[in-house]
Every structure is written in C-alpha cells, then in structure tokens.
Amino acid sequence: MTDLNGLKIAILVTDGFEQVELTEPRKALDDAGAETFIVSPKDKQVRGWKFTEWGDQLPVDIPLDGAKPDQFDALLLPGGVINPDELRIDQQAVAFVKAFFDAGKPVASICHGPWTLIEAGAAGGRRLTSWPSLKTDLKNAGADWVDEEAVVDGVLVTSRKPDDIPAFNREFIKVLSTGGSSRQAATE
Structure with a gap:
C-alpha cells in the first residue's frame, strides 16, 4: 500500500453528497496514511445521499469559513446531484476549489x-470525465470530456460514477504519491 503519511486532504461537501463517493475514497486515503477532513459551508454535520434516499449524517471537521486551502495538500470533491449544485453557487466554496488549482495541488472529483x-x-x-449528463456542460466550459472510468490530467483525477470508485481511488492515490506529475488516462 502506498504511504501518504503526513498528507492532509480536504473533502469539500454540503448536504446531498453521494455517500459512497465520500466514504470509500476517504477510507482508501486514510488506509494509505493520509489525514482527511470534511470541510463544509455547514458548521456541524452534513447529510449524505444513498443512491435514491437520504443517507447518514457525518460530522464536519472544519467549517468552510475557517478552512484555508494552504492547510491541505489536496482536495476531494464527491458528487451526488444536490451537493455540487449547491457548492457551485457558493462563492466561498468556488474560491476554495480555485485556490487548489491556482496552487497546483491535486484535486479528485x-x-x-x-x-x-x-x-x-x-x-x-x-481532459476529464464525469457523470454523463455533465458532458455538454464540461465541453461548453472547454474541457475534453471522455467516457472512461478514471482520467488523470496532471494533478486532476476524475471519474464517472460509484462503480468507478476503485479506479478513482487507485489513480488519486497514485497522483498523491508521485506529486501529481503524471499525465495519463487510467485505462491506458
């Protein structure tokens, strides 16, 4: 197993994140030695979504208004429909995400x-991937959208859906362990 000891990973979410897209990558990162922190615009708890119904409540480790991107080595952005739709209209959340890209830090989404x-x-x-319904949005934003289980573009790792989580975890951990210097598709 790769050793990520000393790395601090922010997991940015609000209510409605797809639960397995937070819990499974978090477990893989923690098992590899990283420290993970749920960061949220909410200050106490966030509630997951389990495919078709509300899921578990998880404690917020650091409220977004107290989180600084320079405290972290990387960022994880779980999906779900509700969570990213809320985050993308939250200026503080968008600025938090942008800071990771501006600093060249690894991001997985x-x-x-x-x-x-x-x-x-x-x-x-x-070059990236996502849930298929985002294809047009991403192309309109200037991305090269591909239908692959996990895509690595520099320090950005993306995947399509919960079934892709094993590949997503593997590629994110690989990027973290190599400093994010590779540029490749996970399916190569």
Whole structure:
C-alpha cells in the first residue's frame, strides 16, 4: 500500500453528497496514511445521499469559513446531484476549489463534482470525465470530456460514477504519491 503519511486532504461537501463517493475514497486515503477532513459551508454535520434516499449524517471537521486551502495538500470533491449544485453557487466554496488549482495541488472529483470545477474556471483545456449528463456542460466550459472510468490530467483525477470508485481511488492515490506529475488516462 502506498504511504501518504503526513498528507492532509480536504473533502469539500454540503448536504446531498453521494455517500459512497465520500466514504470509500476517504477510507482508501486514510488506509494509505493520509489525514482527511470534511470541510463544509455547514458548521456541524452534513447529510449524505444513498443512491435514491437520504443517507447518514457525518460530522464536519472544519467549517468552510475557517478552512484555508494552504492547510491541505489536496482536495476531494464527491458528487451526488444536490451537493455540487449547491457548492457551485457558493462563492466561498468556488474560491476554495480555485485556490487548489491556482496552487497546483491535486484535486479528485467524481460524478457531478466537476460542476464545481466549471465554476472555479478549472475545467477548460483539461481532459476529464464525469457523470454523463455533465458532458455538454464540461465541453461548453472547454474541457475534453471522455467516457472512461478514471482520467488523470496532471494533478486532476476524475471519474464517472460509484462503480468507478476503485479506479478513482487507485489513480488519486497514485497522483498523491508521485506529486501529481503524471499525465495519463487510467485505462491506458
């Protein structure tokens, strides 16, 4: 297993995140030695979504208004429909995401998570994937959208859906362990 000891990963969510898209990557990151922190515009708890119904409530580790991007080495953006739709209209959340790209830090985004990338101005010129319904949004933002289970473009890792989580985790951990210097598709 890759050793990510000492790395601090922010997980930016609000209510309605697809629960498995937070819990499974978080487990993989924690198992690899990273420290993960739920960051949210909400200050106490966030509630997940389990495919077709509300899921569990998870504690917020750091309220967004107290989080600084320079506290973290990387960012995870779980999907779900409600979560990224709310985050992309929250100026503080968009600025938080943009700061990771401005600093060249690794970012991983799955499912509908790339909506927030569009708002942060980080999708243009990148090769990435997402839930299929975001294809046109991402192309309109200047991205090269592809239908692959996991795509790595520099320090950005994207995946389409919960079924892709094993590949998503593998590629994000690889980017974190190599400093994000590779540029490749996970399906190569």
